[in-house]
Amino acid sequence: MAAEKDQIRNRFSSASRIEEVELELGDVRRNGKSQEVQYLRQDACDIAWSNLVVKGKGFEKEIIKNISGYVPRGSLMAIMGSSGAGKSTLMNVLAGRNLGNLTVTGDISVNGHLIEDNMPEISAYVQQDDIFIGSMTVREQLVFHAALRMSHKKKSEQIDRVEHVIEQMGLTKCKDTVIGIPGMSKTISGGEMKRLSFATEILTDPPIIFCDEPTSGLDSYLAETVIRTLKTLSQSGTTILCTIHQPSSQVFDLFSHLLLLAQGKVAFLGPTAKTPKFFEKMGFPIPMNFNPCDHYINHIALIPGREEESYKKMDAICERYSITKTAKKNMKMVDSVSGRFASSESLPKDTQRASMFVQLRWLLWRAIISHYRDTTFAAMKVIQNLGTAIFIGLLFLRIPWDSSYDRNSAQTVTSALFVMVTSYSMCYLFLVLMAFPLQVPVIRREHYGGHYTIFAAFFAEVLAGLPFFVVMPLLYTIIIYFMCGFTPDVNAFFWCYLINVFIATACTGYGYFISALARNVKEANTIAPSLLIPLFLLSGFFIPAKQVPIYFIPFQYISWFYYGVENMVTNQWVDTSICMSLNVSDLDIPIPEDCFDFSGSLDDVTFPPVRPEYATGIPIPGDFPFPTGVPEIPSAEDLYDQLIEEIMDSNSTCIIRGERCPDSRPVQFDGNLIIEALAYEPKNFSRNNWLLVVLSVAFRVLAYGVLAYRFRKTNR
Structure with a gap:
């Protein structure tokens, strides 16, 4: 027996064509008797299918039309046909992949075991796209x-x-x-x-390998190299099926078996060595110096303008094949092996899924490499974030810790807060939209291959991005906070940074969700803005929250712009008083001492109503008393106007947080008024932070749900 194995091994290694080892349907002939080949691998598999009919869901037209066939173990089979013949469909059905839009009837067997949905567990599938x-x-x-x-x-x-x-x-x-x-x-x-x-x-x-167009996009030399590699694998007992589009003569000679499809029907199935003789008997001999593949395809192709003639020729070829000895032998093998065993549990399995811990460990390892090894992409992320921060800082530049304010300062600082939130959101969102859709096809393919779960892949991707969400917001906040001269308070700075982290996680969660919905980068970048614009406009900066129409309120609830801007404005202005740095007694105004007693501040004095823009620097609807009451003194109106002019023209101010102005310094305005003007509420501060966290989690859960639904087994 050992000598026989060595003989077969030597003959396999030296043979350039399958007929040289006299192999047909998995047996050799010795002394006129058929004997089973002793393959080099113990788990070699043959494949049989019977009465296979495939339709597109919702369509009556049959793509594969009631065909049967058999592939012996250790074969290298080429599946060929003209465009639309059903090559890829048959390959997908046999491999158990990409069946979401197909309705399949019939039986598929491996070593006599009926196969249902576990073909991917015992085979490998090399797809056309790398x-x-x-x-x-x-x-x-x-x-x-x-x-x-x-x-x-x-x-x-x-x-x-x-x-x-x-x-x-x-x-x-x-x-x-x-x-x-x-x-x-x-x-x-x-x-x-x-x-x-x-x-x-x-x-x-694996004992079985399916290859979809393995030579696509390769030159003749590389194509031959790839097929020779497959030939070597098949000689060890691996069963290999390939769809291939008009290979060269040298490449075609490497295949042991050929399946020709003509509009969903079998035109030929058997050893490649028998194909020329079959076509010659049909009256279609191969011309001298002509590629056999081109010759076969020419006679089973649907020719535009000559459809009726083409169909007649294809039907004649298919009918003639069905009565050949090769076809009858195939059917005999199909009948003898199909469904001999109801269970497929004893079949060899190509892979064993790792534990969840092992999956997470290695997926996280790969995700970290993906995020941080690509120096070009990593540099682009850093430059984009820091560049945006520097631009905003220069646009709203104030000398660090300089507390000087004029009448427009409040509006300027508030605008800087809004721009900071929106630009930051855009940066992080589009970083995800440009990267994650590229990984989705990889996750899909490997998940369908049974390598890991969607949950493990997505969770690892989320974890890998966390360091970036912690470090970059800190740099972003430092640059803008000090260049724009925000409130010089450590607690306020900390919350500004933390809010930026919450915003980053929320908008990237939205990016994951859109990427899960989209099929590619272009589609993701098309879908995202359509939903982003309503969320942006409902931030409360353009339209006060209480004035939003009721039919848009649901959008406001999922707008991280609204929660982020409200918290940024609250963090900047709550309980903040802008005070004059000079004493009122220093003002060059003839004020009767019996009218103003400046032992304290101007809070102790009453004035007539003033225009809102003088009080806050931004327009507020309606009258705004600051403070109310009219002192009964001569020329009060003239005196008051002169005092306000002196105060508003003075740039010497200080910022006091959480307390009233000291000495005799008057309050130029109260920061709470800005919050009220935008219809924001300081009491929402904690709620908003929690809602940003909830949005971050919710968007990611939705993204996972979409991926799990799209890549469920029924769509495999």
């Missing part, structure tokens, strides 16, 4: 997958397997090279990226 986390190296990509999919093995065994696959797939030279993102950053070559896709999937040495 999607990776671009900031990782080739080796890190494989180490990550080994840790998740081989968690039941020792660390040393995982590393050994990674190194073996790197060498096997010819990735040694680039194993420490950052993968990159095509079109956005420098990447490894297309061939290396395709081989990395295969390396990622074969880490666990």
Whole structure:
């Protein structure tokens, strides 16, 4: 028996075409008798499907039309056909992937075991698009997958397997090279990226591999290199099915079996060596120096303008194939193996899902690399935040700790607070919208592969971003707070920073939610502003909160702009008095001593009503008494106007927080008046902070819910 295995191994390694080892449907012929091949791997699998019908949900037209077939173990099968023939649909159905919009009837068996929804557990699926986390190296990509999919093995065994696959797939030279993102950053070559896709999937040495267009986008040399690699894998007993679009003659010769589809029907299924003879009998011999693949496709394609003729030819080819010996042998194999066992529990499994702790650990490791290794993106985030802060600081510049105010200072400072909140929100929001949608396809693919849960992936992503949400708001707050000359109070500075942290987590939560809804970066950046504008306008800065129409109030409840701006304004102005730095007795005004006793402050004196803009620096509807009452003295109106003019023209002021003005300094205005003018309420301060936290959590929960719904198993 050992000698027979060695003989088969040697013949596999030296054969360039499958007919050279006389393999057909998984057996060899010896002395005229059929004997089962002893494959090099013990878990080799054959695949059979019977009466397979596939329709699009809500459509009556059949994409796959009641077909049956058999793929022997150790085969390298090409699935070919013209555009719209059903190649990718059949591949997805057999692989159990991307079935959300399909209705499937019929049976699929592996080694005689009926398969329902567990094909992904016993197979690998190499998709057409090569999607990776671009900031990782080739080796890190494989180490990550080994840790998740081989968690039941020792660390040393995982590393050994990674190194073996790197060498096997010819990735040694680039194993420490950052993968990159095509079109956005420098990447490894297309061939290396395709081989990395295969390396990622074969880490666990699966018995079945599905490949969707493995040569797409590659030149002829790289295409042949990839297929030769697959050929080597199949020679060890791995069953491989590939959809492929008109390969070169050299590449086509590497396939052991061929499945031709013609508008959802089987035009040929069998060894590639038998295909030329079949078409020759149909009256379509291959011309000299002509690519066989092009020849086959030409005769089963739907030609525009000649549809009726094309359908007749396709039907004739399909009918002729159904009565060939090859077709009958296939059907015999299908009947003999399909559904022999009702359960698939004994089938070999490609992967074992790691524990939640292991998933979180490795996903967090990858997320941290993704967030902070890309120096270009990290620098862009820092420059964007600090650049915006410096611009706002210069726009509303005041000498640090200088307390000088004129009649417009209150409006200027309040505007600076509003601009700080809005610009900060935009910076953080669009950082998420530009990055997270790129990771969603990776999460989707790996989740469908059974590598980890959506919860673990999303939670790790959220945790990885927390350091940035703590450090950057501090720098942002320091720059703006001191350049704009906000209230010189340590407690106020601390709360300003903390509110910025709450705002950052809330707006990034919104970004995660939009990214979960969108299919790509462009779509995310299109959806976000449509919902963002109402939240922005309902901040209370443009329209007082109490004047918002009732039908817009629900939007105000989810507006972090409203909670953030209200708290920033409250934090700046609550219980803050703006006082004159000079003594009233120093004013050059002839004031009768029996009228004004300035042993205290001007709070002890009554004045007639004044215009609101003199009291606060900003317009307030209606009369505003400051304070009320008219002293009964001669020429009171003239005296009062002159006093107000002296006060308002003076730039020598001080800021007193939480207490009245000392000595004889009059109150220029009370900061609480600004809060009242904007219809904000200081009592909401604690509530708003908690609501910002609630919004942060709620948006993330919604994002997770959307991802979990989109990527549920029924859509796999």
